[in-house]
Amino acid sequence: MIDDVLAAPAATDSQEDLLDRRSRAVIAGIEAIDPAFVLHLASSTLKIVLDHFISGLGARDGRRVFAMPREEEGICIATGLELADSRTVLIFQDNGIGNLLTALLTLPQPYHVPLFGVVTRRGGLGEYNSMIHTISERSEALLDAAGVRWFQLDTRTPIDRWAVEIERAWQFSRTTHRPVFVLVNLMGG
Amino acid sequence: MAIERADVLRLVDAAFPDSAIVLTLGGTAREMLAVAGRKPNHIISLDAMGQTVSLALGLALGLEAERPNEKLVVIEGDGALIMGLSVMSTVGHLKPRNLVVFLLDNNVYLATGGQPTASSDMDMVAVAEACGWATGRDVRTADELAAAVAWAGSADGPVFIRVHIGVAQLKTNYFLEDPAVLAEDFRRWLKAAQ
Numbered sequence: 001m002i003d004d005v006l007a008a009p010a011a012t013d014s015q016e017d018l019l020d021r022r023s024r025a026v027i028a029g030i031e032a033i034d035p036a037f038v039l040h041l042a043s044s045t046l047k048i049v050l051d052h053f054i055s056g057l058g059a060r061d062g063r064r065v066f067a068m069p070r071e072e073e074g075i076c077i078a079t080g081l082e083l084a085d086s087r088t089v090l091i092f093q094d095n096g097i098g099n100l101l102t103a104l105l106t107l108p109q110p111y112h113v114p115l116f117g118v119v120t121r122r123g124g125l126g127e128y129n130s131m132i133h134t135i136s137e138r139s140e141a142l143l144d145a146a147g148v149r150w151f152q153l154d155t156r157t158p159i160d161r162w163a164v165e166i167e168r169a170w171q172f173s174r175t176t177h178r179p180v181f182v183l184v185n186l187m188g189g
Numbered sequence: 190m191a192i193e194r195a196d197v198l199r200l201v202d203a204a205f206p207d208s209a210i211v212l213t214l215g216g217t218a219r220e221m222l223a224v225a226g227r228k229p230n231h232i233i234s235l236d237a238m239g240q241t242v243s244l245a246l247g248l249a250l251g252l253e254a255e256r257p258n259e260k261l262v263v264i265e266g267d268g269a270l271i272m273g274l275s276v277m278s279t280v281g282h283l284k285p286r287n288l289v290v291f292l293l294d295n296n297v298y299l300a301t302g303g304q305p306t307a308s309s310d311m312d313m314v315a316v317a318e319a320c321g322w323a324t325g326r327d328v329r330t331a332d333e334l335a336a337a338v339a340w341a342g343s344a345d346g347p348v349f350i351r352v353h354i355g356v357a358q359l360k361t362n363y364f365l366e367d368p369a370v371l372a373e374d375f376r377r378w379l380k381a382a383q
Contacts, residue, residue, distance in 0.1 A: 037250065064250065066283060069275040076240045077279070080211075080247020083232070083376060088247075106237035107244065111372040 015126055015188065022186045023048035025159050026118060029166025029182075030089050031058065033116070037081050038065040039074045041092040045186050046120050049091060068092075071100035075179075078115055079108045089170070090117035094139040094183065095132055101146055108179050109148070115179035116170045121154070126188035139183065149178065154185035191355030192334055194293055199224045201262060201291060204338045206230075207382065209252070209375070210262045211245040213269050214238065215300035217293065219361035221264070227366075229378035235368055239272030241265045242290060246276060249285035249347075255383055260342060261287050267294040267308035274316075280347050281321025288347040295354050303356065317349035325349035 026049050030038070038053045040046070052058040053065045068074030074090050081088040097119070108115045122129070123136030143150050151169050153162050166182055173180035194217065201210065202225040210231045212218045218233045225231075232248075234241045242265055249261040270277075270292060280288065296309045314325040323345050328337045337350050 064283075066279070069279060072240070073243045073273060073276055073279065076243030076273075076276075077247040077250075080244045080249070081251045082247075083372065084248050084251025084379065085376075086247075086251035102237050103240055107234070107240060110235075110368040112369040113372060 018126075018188055019045070019186050020048060021159055022162070022184065025162035026166065026184050026186070027052045027058065028163035030091075030118065032163055032167040033087065033089060033170045035087045035089040036063055037078075037086055037088040038063065039068045039078060039088065039090050040065070041068055041071060041074065041096060043091075043093045043120060045093070045122065046091060049118075049120075053091075071096040072103035075100050075103040075115070076107060079111070079113050082108070082113050082115060088116070090115070091120075092117065093120050093122055093136075095122055095135045097139050097142050098135060101142065104148060104179055105146055112177040113179075114173040114177055116173045117179070117181045118166065119150075119181050119183050121183055121185040121187065121189075124185060124187060124189045143181065148181065149173075149176070150181045150183055152183045152185075154189055190331075191357075192328070192331060192352060193355050193357045194295070195220050195224050195357075195359050196331070197291065197293055197334065197352050197354065198264065200334060200338050201264065202228070204342060205260060205262050208260045208262050209248060209379065210264065211241055211248065213241040213265045215266075216358055216361070217264055217266060219364050220359045222364055223359050223361045229374045230382075232375040233364070233371060235364075235371075238266075238269035241269060242276045242280065243273060245288065245290070246280055246283070246285065249288040250283065252379075253285055253287050257287070259287060260289050260346070261285070262341075263288070263290040265290060265292050266299075267292060267296065267313070268298040268306040270313075271306060271308065271311075277316055277320045277322075281317070281319075284321065284323065284347060286323070286346045289341045289344075290347070290349050291341075292349065292351045293354050294351050295356050297356060299356055299358065313351045314349060317347075322347045322349050325351070328352045 123133030245263040
């Protein structure tokens, strides 16, 4: 299945092709983790990724995929799932990082519960919203201030490494018994 | 005579000795410790209101397949539930059959001095049912409480039981356990129970 989702069309420089290639790489990384639960928030830039898990090849028997109405609720549900030893991936946008900090720092972080999230970047190159950068540009600073470990995937990392790095970041959350996020730039830059 | 919080906690602990019990923070957790002692099947949310039912929902979903006959019990307060009320819709959508929520509703934020919550104007059971929960009931007397606790053990969930309680509090000590220890004890209990 990973080969299927990585079978992207020929690359061009268009925004759509960039979004498609990077989304497929993210899908491949998450599929390599093989989560039993995928929790997601609404996001237009994540549409390709979410479609895969909600109604595409990733919507398989034995996997539950559902929306979390807010990031903090998703953090708490995922903490419960991880305590029950259920493999879980959260998928959401960086403009929701502010919402989740209290839950993250009062539940999985101090309770030493591994948690893994794929966080899509907004507010950079290719952005179409004139306001969202005011929160999104501060994502790294917010996570650093909170002591939350994160890794970044953007144009500096070859696209054929993304899936491997996503899986390694998930493993790192197990190794270090704490939440780990991968920030993925699907829009450019 | 009003049902008091400690009465509910004693009954729930006794009725669900082999079930995971997720406890909201503050006086509720401390009173459970006072009446039942430290139990490995009890996981306490030590801080931040509005998280308990969400945490329990994750546990319920994760344990549903392996422990289909065991309930996942939650003790939540009205103020805390209102802080994370969206979880009512998520539970109603996902419908974990093993989830039982006891809402201990005293209409106030008791731990912080008794400020009123909005729950006195809310029909919480109706909210649960409108969100898609399997069933729910209000409890106002000791007899109703005993019946509801027995019923909760066998009813298909998600079950929502709103217990109208008074504001009496047991005098308790602060609970200063390391949360990492709480989580590890709970994990080990889960593994041993499987």
